[in-house]
Amino acid sequence: MxxxxxxxxxxxxxxxxxxxxxxxxxxxxxxxxxxxxxxxxxxxxxxxxxxxxxxxxxxxxxxxxxxxxxxxxxxxxxxxxxxxxxxxxxxxxxxxxxxxxxxxxxxxxxxxxxxxxxxxxSSIPFHPALADFPASGGGRVLYCVGYNDPFYYGAHVVHSARHFADADWRSVTPADDPGTAVDVVFENETYATVRFDGVPPYEGGGFAFLGVGDTTDLALVGGDDGDREQMYRSYMESFVRAVRRGSTDRRRLLDGAGLLLAAHAALDADRTITRDRTELDAYHADGATFTDAYGRNH
Structure with missing residues (x-):
């Protein structure tokens, strides 16, 4: 046990x-x-x-x-x-x-x-709607749309983008698109636009993913309690399996977390962020302030 x-x-x-x-x-x-x-x-x-x-x-x-x-x-x-x-x-x-x-x-x-x-x-990559959404072998274009708080909820779309790209990020640039969005280039020449302030596809929330390459794939995540339960079950099964085997997805996890910081550093500085930019070292999303607001609303 x-x-x-x-x-x-x-x-x-x-x-x-x-x-x-x-x-x-x-x-x-x-x-x-x-x-x-x-x-x-x-x-x-x-x-x-x-x-x-x-x-x-x-x-x-x-x-x-x-x-x-x-x-x-x-x-x-x-x-x-x-x-x-x-x-x-x-x-x-x-x-x-x-x-x-x-x-x-x-x-x-x-x-x-x-x-x-x-x-x-993020648990989102384990959602059943994404079970057949292909990972990139390079040269694929991704559109990832999230909603609500751009850092706290934005982590879902960023980690999902990193999951589907299946490569480390290279650069992040504020997008010319309307709204709060960034363009990401990955090391395998996968390109992604991540939008943080989109409209949820379902009344109760959700995320949208579009992938264009050898095939065009669309996935809408959220809206069904049964799917959410299945997502969490798959997520926890994966966690327990990794603990039992002593395995880890450290690289993907840390790179996705770094990409979230880079995306917001790019938006904050209004410039392209690479791994060696001082703006990335200096950026801080204040967790205590968010927690105070979260506690008042829950």
Missing amino acids: IDIGIVGLDTSHPESFARSLDDVDHATISAVWDSGDVRDRSYVREFCETHDATLCEEPEEMVSLVDAAMILTVNWDTHARLASTFLDADVPTFVDKPIAGRLADLEAIADAAGTTPLLGG
Whole structure:
């Protein structure tokens, strides 16, 4: 049995992931820690009782109790510190999107990981609507449309673009298109336009993806609770499988997180961003400010 620790109950993800993990063989939630930034103590205790999990007073208490940890705090500025607590102890660690709000934090997570399995990012690539959406072998054009907060929700479309491109990003340029959008060039000559302020394809939200190459492929994500449950189930199965095998998708995860930072650095500076631009080093998306607003609305 794989004992999993959940670090942070701020969002809907812990509930959704927990329901999925309940159906995954050889995995159980055994420990929980929460900062109190969003949830009150009664909610945390009820969550622990529901899943028969130990409530930890500090994240460090959890290290010896679990085989894997999930960093799910909404404040992405806490992710580097919290993830390092487990990675430094060689505990496989899942970090929810957005992975980090600045390059220094992303590099700290990468350094702490070493050869320890590092997983997480966006669940969207696991959505059944994208099961047959092809990855690029190069020379493909992608259009990825998201909505809502351009950094927090924008992580979904950016990680998906990186997933479909199947190559590291090379440059990011503010797009000439109306709205908040960037043009991305990947190392395999895949090109993507990522728009952060699109209109959701469904009343309850969602994302849209168009790929043009040898074939033209369209996928609309969202709108169906059954599909969402299947997405989370596939996501958690992949996580547990990786923990059991000691495998990782570190490169894709970190490059997608870096691409999100580069996209917003490009929009902020109104210029092309490459990996060596000082604007990328200086950019910071403030996780604490977002968390304050998130807590007031939830």
